Amino acid sequence: MSDRPVLVLNAGSSSLKYQVLRPGTGESLLGGHLERLHHDDFAAALLRVSAELADAGLGADALAAVGHRVVHGGSRFVVPTLVDDAVLAGLEELVPLAPLHNPPAIEGVRHAREVYPDLPQVAVFDTAFFADLPVEAATYAVDRTLAERHGIRRYGAHGISHHYVAAEVAAFLGRPLAELDQIVLHLGNGASATAIQGGRPVETSMGLTPLEGLVMGTRGGDLDPGVLLHLLRVGGLDVDQLDDLLHHRSGLRGLCGLQDFRDLQAARDAGDEAATTAYAVYCHRLRKYLGAYLAVLGGADVITFTAGAGEHVPRLRADVLAGLERLGIIVDPVHNGTARGPARISADDSEVTVLVVPTREELSIARQVVEALAD
Template sequence: MSGTVLVLNSGSSSLKYQLVDPEDGSRLAVGLVDRIGEASSTIEHDADGTTTERHATVRSHQEALRTVIGLFDEVGPRLADAHVLAVGHRVVMGGQEFAGPALIDDDVLATIERLAPLAPLHNPANLAGIEVARELLPDVPHVAVFDTAFFHDLPAAAATYALDREVAQQHGIRRYGFHGTSHQYVSRTAAAFLGRDLADLRQIVLHLGNGASASAIAGGRPVDTSMGLTPLEGLVMGTRTGDIDPAVVLHLARSAGMGIDELDALLNRRSGMRGLTGHNDMREVHRLAAEGDEAARLGLDVYVHRLKKYVGAYTAVLGGLDVLAFTAGVGENDAEVRARVAAGLDVLGIRVDPERNVERGDDVRRISPEGAAVDVLVVPTDEEITIAHEAISLL
């Protein structure tokens, strides 16, 4: 092992981390500090086949990272012995300013902060994690890897909204796209799994987690993606609306007297599957639907309907399809959603083998039948190894 990268993903109330060997992709440690700022926080640290779990009050991201560094020293592997080459930070919004990873300095920090209004749920938390990590780990370079970078060079026709041109330019309004590290990793991994040249493939990647996004990728380059100016647009998500008539916002402001903050909370935190069914855990939604709950059944119908629309639209944008890949929590584990998305899409060459579809595993697997025109795959995403590779490539 020539060196490692400490990958940090700082959320509003959590800190996820991995110590990664970028050469072989192995994890020396994986961990999570959850419910930061609450009365009881959960700390998990997995290293060398051993899980250390604790409960304590962790008041801030600074305290969380101090706890993590302490665990590395206490139960290993010691960071001082791991030859940490860089700390790689996931940052959601990079705007038009960042087309790739960036070595973090004060100017980069200021730009991330300036872009926070475009990702208000994410960038402030990412920024907090960076500031704490730079303070506690000052002797290694820190690299920001942006969710938006993979989509930086979307074709103008896909990136441009039909909005007054001067207003759009003045306020930086365009489609930025998100989950870029996942879409990049999955599309490249799919090509390697199939033994085909990435440049020859037309792919649709469905990243289905609590946040969800779709991308159309031609020859390894994205040509469209469902998330837009912010991570709110596109697919139905755990708590976010996805696509919605913008006049709904105007109507609620006028008729219900809702202010900006209330509307923001409604669209981002009280909608999606939670708004439709009362739950943003798809396992619970499936359970309720199986018991005859009409709201849960409708919620699943809306969720799948939106997915089918994007698969059909992106197949048209690509001029055909070679690979459909499912990834992230729902995409990797929810066989019913995968089957329902594929149902009726034979006309596009998309078919799912029922037996293959219900098989579970941690590796890439094909769930389409032999001889199908489109390879339908389940590809476990790995954003952390992508961040590690991006950090090392920059250095």
């Protein structure tokens, strides 16, 4: 694998994360996070980033390519894709499937092409890992003609992370990826669970959009669609208000006004009833998915926690897996309390291995960029 640095960009609605990595060694040469950006700031932000890189000896001549994280690739973009005008137009068509996530990514690509006109720009998609989900997992039980017309299916998200972590698990255990039945729990501000059989995802919690599944920082995950109809008909909310509710005023924030796990834990410890309930709902939903995925897989070899809360909140890991001894899952409290990942936190007599493995989505993107350019 080439070790020429790759610039990885992750453009959010009001932020820009960037990192320069050597794909072969995984070494991070430079990185940062610009926040509180407005739509018109992205061009200036990228110029700031390029100037900082140039000052560090990482100008365009030193880079192999620019890689972009794009949340939704739909059914069209299922592999890392070299960006041209036609690809940009295709990404625009997918905005209705990810109205909050795809537009800033598209802006990031556009401006990066202007700042680095001679470098290949490669889009890497969070949905791509799930492109070949089994039909029974990908299909919603709604009118078939309508679903086909509007591209309604389970696309998943966080695929870059799940793909990376699954491979890291196999490497850590010294076992072939093809032999492992895994459950990966990506628990950041956005949260998702994936069942992975032999390196291939067979079920995942996020759906048509990143709204479905687990309880998250500001998104509530699974919800009876009748709730939305009720709020439309009786509550007087319009579509835009429902959109705001689902994306920004649900999940942990909706339940207790807090979304950072450090604040949530402090509030629980102080006896805050709303925070206690929010945490209980979060853990219950997670255990529910864990049980479902154990059934889908017919049992698991390994369960892995990753991302912010998954990597850094031992109490969450312990509470989610408490009382599951009959399922062959036993957590070692000492290992769990000191894990800094990659690390094993299961007891010696646990039939199922439990790990904490840090995710490195930027490195995964950089490596996929190199592979795409080599094809």
